[in-house]
Amino acid sequence: MATLRMPWCPSSRRFLAQGACQSIEDAWTLAVTLARQSNASIAERLLEYERRRQPRTTRVQAGARAIVKMAHEADPERVRVRNGRWKGMARIDPLAETSWAFVWGHDERLAAQQAPDEVVGIANAREGKRMQRPESQRAFNIWKNTFTPEDVARGHDGMREAYDRMLLSHFPVPRDVSMEKVELHGVQALRVDAAEASTDSPVVLHFHGGAYVLGSARSSLEYAHRLSAAAGGACYTVDYRLAPEHPYPAAVDDALDAYRGLLATGVPSRQVFLSGESSGGGLALALAIAIRSAGLPAPAGVFAVCPFTDLTLSDPTVQARSGDDPAAHRDSLCLLGASYFQGHEPTDPLVSPLYGDLRGLPPLFLAVAQGEVLQSDATRLADKARAGGVDTTLRVVEDSVHVFTLFPFLPEARRTLAEFADWSRERIGCAPQSLTPA
The missing domain is CATH 3.40.50.1820 (Alpha/Beta hydrolase fold, catalytic domain)
Structure with missing residues (x-):
């Protein structure tokens, strides 16, 4: 029997309260991907599962780390800065619907039926979005790869660098x-x-x-x-x-x-x-x-x-x-x-x-x-x-x-x-x- 390499292990990447929610989403998507009628091999289906889940969970984890960092600021000046930001967000996003709708408003039952290219990753762009020309795709890719998960997790300090x-x-x-x-x-x-x-x-x-x-x-x-x-x-x-x-x-x-x-x-x-x-x-x-x-x-x-x-x-x-x-x-x-x-x-x-x-x-x-x-x-x-x-x-x-x-x-x-x-x-x-x- 051939040995299959698990391309990505989501359970090893959980962070704080979102871990439970992400694990439920993972389990659902894995089950749907494996059960779907297809000529694809098990290995190919696991790779599809990775394409569906890794961009999203990376985005959730980086965002969760950034929020935890922001919420636990100890320096008085950074607390002032954080509170000022929250005052501004309360004016244009009072219920945090804009900031966190990608978490709370997500329905993995629907997402699992969409093409993997529709997944939105850490760059907040659909993974399958493509430009018409090679040069515009090159520019698109530069923007898309500007911020790593670690940059986002560090908040504006990491994003600035x-x-x-x-x-x-x-x-x-x-x-x-x-x-x-x-x-x-x-x-x-x-x-x-x-x-x-x-x-x-x-x-x-x-x-x-x-x-x-x-x-x-x-x-x-x-x-x-x-x-x-x-x-x-x-x-x-x-x-x-x-x-x-x-x-x-x-x-x-x-x-x-x-x-x-x-x-x-x-x-x-x-x-x-x-x-x-x-x-x-x-x-x-x-x-x-x-x-x-x-x-x-x-x-x-x-x-x-x-x-x-x-x-x-x-x-x-x-x-x-x-x-x-x-x-x-x-x-x-x-x-x-x-x-x-x-x-x-x-x-x-x-x-x-x-x-x-x-x-x-x-x-x-x-x-x-x-x-x-x-x-x-x-x-x-x-x-x-x-x-x-x-x-x-x-x-x-x-x-x-x-x-x-x-x-x-x-x-x-x-x-x-x-x-x-x-x-x-x-x-x-x-x-x-x-x-x-x-």
Whole structure:
């Protein structure tokens, strides 16, 4: 009799109270998989059982470890941070339905009848999701493999390290890049010059993504270098303070100080373009509103890629598209977004620009991937801006990923940056010197 190798032993991976529930799910799925009428061998059926269960149990265990870590914080400062996050989650997810529906709302009887490719793993994307092109699948896989189970189990500390690791390992800065550490009105930033710039070239003030919790100026340098090359001028990527240690309004305050500091260096506002991707795109838009409210000279425009503009996560498509997008999904956006606004109102326009009065803002260039979770954040904001008379350009790209411009090998990334280059040069000198509230 042949010896069968058990490919994966779920009972050895149980963690805390979820162990009993997961064991029941395991037993049901194992029984259904073995009993199903099929020509598959026992070994093949056990491998199918592994495909069905391992992604889910890995996700549950990592999440359970993260919650236990969060609940048992002892350091007073980390307790303050944790409680602030929970206050924020109580505003947009009071019954934890978003955060833990994948556990409490799961029915393994139904799941066992679905294809194994429908299983949602630790990246919150269905295991069988495939893109149309090899290059977009490559980008999808990079996002999908950003966080290991150990990263997730360590909470935002582990996720922060993993996010920078992903960007720095996949997109290192070319050795010949001219980079300088600068301080803009007390805010740290990195200046990148990709080309000889004339005195009237666009200057980019960039804000990295990461849902206000992850990311850094250092890990955004490669993208900042390409922004600089596209604009033909310097790009300043800003190290604004991150949540949950520094909740709202820390990021907006830093962004506004960085803008003031850039103007103080002698760069005319009419040459400055605010830029950001994901939460950085939302921050760039919030900064444009703050600049208008403060009566400061207006920038020439805002370039926001896949911007996070509605931290209430109230649009139905956010839930409907979770599982398609490994970079941005409702579960993680709820946790990270709440870590930022905490006890503050999430519909404040400086938190969620979608709820602001957009009239009188500088020209906007918005880009987003078709079908991603934050598509509606970009399209709804574009509609509202146009209704308010704002010069608005919107690009929706097909078969791509969240923040596709981060991936230099994607044709749509090169095409969008080329469009930004033309768009920004056309608008040099066209923006008014100051904006006043409508």
